Amino acid sequence: MAELKFRRFTLNQRVQHIIFFTTFILLAYTGFPLKFPDEWWSKWMIESVGGFANRTFIHHYAGLLMIGVSVYHVVFHLLEKPRFDVLFNLKDLQDFQQQVKYYFRYTDEHPKFGRYTWKQKFEYFGAGFGAVVMGFTGILMWHPFAAMQYFPIGFIQIANLFHTWEAVLASLAVFIGHFYDEHFGKFPNMSWITGNISEEEMKHEHALEYEEALNNPELRINNNKNAGIDQVPNNVLIVTTKDTAQGESKTDQAPNNILILGLAKMVFTVVFLAICAWMLWISYLVLVEAVNTYIL
Amino acid sequence: MAAGGLVVSGQTGDISCFHCHSKEVNDFQKSIHFNKDISCTDCHGGDIKISGDVVSIDVMHTNFTGAPSRVNMTEFCSRCHAEVTKTYEESIHWQKLKEGRVEAAACTDCHGTHNILSYKNPDSPTYSEKIPLTCAGCHENQTKMQAWYYGISTDRFDTYKKSYHYKAYVSGGGVLATCSDCHENHDTRPESDPKSAINPANLPATCGKPDCHQGANNAFIYGGKVHEGQSVYLGFIDAKKLVTYFYIIMILFELTFTIGLIVLGITSNFELRRRH
Numbered sequence: 001m002a003e004l005k006f007r008r009f010t011l012n013q014r015v016q017h018i019i020f021f022t023t024f025i026l027l028a029y030t031g032f033p034l035k036f037p038d039e040w041w042s043k044w045m046i047e048s049v050g051g052f053a054n055r056t057f058i059h060h061y062a063g064l065l066m067i068g069v070s071v072y073h074v075v076f077h078l079l080e081k082p083r084f085d086v087l088f089n090l091k092d093l094q095d096f097q098q099q100v101k102y103y104f105r106y107t108d109e110h111p112k113f114g115r116y117t118w119k120q121k122f123e124y125f126g127a128g129f130g131a132v133v134m135g136f137t138g139i140l141m142w143h144p145f146a147a148m149q150y151f152p153i154g155f156i157q158i159a160n161l162f163h164t165w166e167a168v169l170a171s172l173a174v175f176i177g178h179f180y181d182e183h184f185g186k187f188p189n190m191s192w193i194t195g196n197i198s199e200e201e202m203k204h205e206h207a208l209e210y211e212e213a214l215n216n217p218e219l220r221i222n223n224n225k226n227a228g229i230d231q232v233p234n235n236v237l238i239v240t241t242k243d244t245a246q247g248e249s250k251t252d253q254a255p256n257n258i259l260i261l262g263l264a265k266m267v268f269t270v271v272f273l274a275i276c277a278w279m280l281w282i283s284y285l286v287l288v289e290a291v292n293t294y295i296l
Numbered sequence: 297m298a299a300g301g302l303v304v305s306g307q308t309g310d311i312s313c314f315h316c317h318s319k320e321v322n323d324f325q326k327s328i329h330f331n332k333d334i335s336c337t338d339c340h341g342g343d344i345k346i347s348g349d350v351v352s353i354d355v356m357h358t359n360f361t362g363a364p365s366r367v368n369m370t371e372f373c374s375r376c377h378a379e380v381t382k383t384y385e386e387s388i389h390w391q392k393l394k395e396g397r398v399e400a401a402a403c404t405d406c407h408g409t410h411n412i413l414s415y416k417n418p419d420s421p422t423y424s425e426k427i428p429l430t431c432a433g434c435h436e437n438q439t440k441m442q443a444w445y446y447g448i449s450t451d452r453f454d455t456y457k458k459s460y461h462y463k464a465y466v467s468g469g470g471v472l473a474t475c476s477d478c479h480e481n482h483d484t485r486p487e488s489d490p491k492s493a494i495n496p497a498n499l500p501a502t503c504g505k506p507d508c509h510q511g512a513n514n515a516f517i518y519g520g521k522v523h524e525g526q527s528v529y530l531g532f533i534d535a536k537k538l539v540t541y542f543y544i545i546m547i548l549f550e551l552t553f554t555i556g557l558i559v560l561g562i563t564s565n566f567e568l569r570r571r572h
């Protein structure tokens with residue numbers, strides 16, 4: 001019995017993703033308490049990393065690491081082989097229209113997504129834009145007096161403003177949008193660790209890409225021993241042969257797995273809702289501050 | 297400095313002035329002056345040799361000076377603190393006092409009267425952590441600051457609260473710069489004064505104090521609008537407003553779309569099929 005798997009992320013990309021999200025979480029965790037020092041959670045969060053000096057250290061060096069991984073990402077993917085299906089095109093607009101129609105029951109047909117959906121493209125370029133904004137403004141704010149040898153103080157103030165706003169925007173996009181779309185809605189989505197998605201997921205989430213991959217024999221690899229699996233490039237089918245004995249033992253364990261999965265989903269739901277509430281609180285605070293300062 | 301005075305404020309705590317002026321003496325006993333063996337009479341005059349047994353106001357109050365007027369305050373303090381009084385008399389506070397604006401800050405407004413504490417004492421209004429509150433006492437007061445002859449803005453403490461200096465301190469980062477670190481404590485001068493620490497020409501030196509931003513001396517610091525937050529103008533457009541409006545729209549857009557699509561998605565068949 002053959003099982004089809006699809007390579008979605010190479011090892012390199014998975015490591016980049018892990019470094020990027022780890023630094024992102026650290027930066028959000030050590031950054032927002034400084035912006036809102038009067039909230040009760042700020043004091044608690046700063047205590048939890050061992051005081052203000054540690055907070056500053058973590059924020060600065062996690063920031064540097066994020067800049068590093070972002071630069072690496074751009075350089076590596078330009079040198080490797082730039083791919084153009086990640087750019088926006090007309091089909092994204094059509095997909096979006098069709099998806100909205102589908103949600104409002106004007107059509108029964110959900111759009112067939114290619115390798116990247118329009119939402120994923122927004123998230124990707126949003127992360128890119130965010131990394132550039134946060135990186136440059138962050139460096140200006142790290143050494144304001146060195147920066148002021150080249151720029152007037154107004155630039156530092158603008159950098160400060162950009163840093164806060166972009167932090168809120170990026171955190172909303174990641175902690176609510178990306179978490180829901182990729183991890184909560186598709187729970188348990190393990191492709192960020194294994195790099196593969198199942199045939200079923202592929203058919204459902206990326207129908208267009210699935211058809212293309214099936215019709216292209218060059219993209220097929222028989223991999224019986226799971227050997228050298230990390231050298232498999234993206235987009236490629238991996239056909240593995242399932243051991244029937246293993247299959248049987250898996251069905252025996254199924255109820256157990258459901259229990260663990262259910263528990264994991266419950267924990268994840270609570271964490272997800274808590275983070276959503278926190279993000280909404282933060283957006284409320286910045287919006288109120290902006291309205292008080294600039295509009296009223 | 298204070299000589300004698302031991303009859304009135306000895307280590308025994310027997311202070312004859314206490315019989316009538318109990319509140320003042322209670323306050324005074326907590327002060328740094330009491331700890332340094334300075335007595336009531338060192339400031340107020342009067343005869344220290346008279347004991348508490350002789351209860352006669354006339355006798356006890358020989359050569360007594362009560363509370364000094366605000367303009368004469370420096371005359372009291374300068375008996376011991378001559379050097380610092382001279383510095384204070386350079387300040388805008390003293391100049392306004394001399395002009396007859398009696399609400400301008402005199403020594404006691406910051407340091408207290410009988411209960412004067414060392415600036416190293418955490419309870420003191422001149423302790424570095426308490427300085428913003430001490431200054432805000434007058435500088436947030438609408439009636440005082442917005443008088444027709446001043447017109448000083450009252451948002452100085454509020455704008456300071458938005459700075460890294462304040463936020464880092466509240467978050468437990470130790471005391472960074474407070475009011476007096478930039479504006480000077482005794483020698484407070486307005487921005488327009490060329491000798492002022494916050495005059496644009498002196499800002500590099502003020503920011504570049506040895507314990508602060510060393511090396512800031514050659515920095516390219518424009519203007520003196522630290523509290524307001526200086527902006528950059530693109531033609532006639534304020535860049536700060538532009539950035540703020542852009543992100544307000546982006547965030548509202550982001551929230552509406554993300555939450556809207558989540559809600560629509562949950563109710564659609566596509567999501568149901570995913571979990572079949």
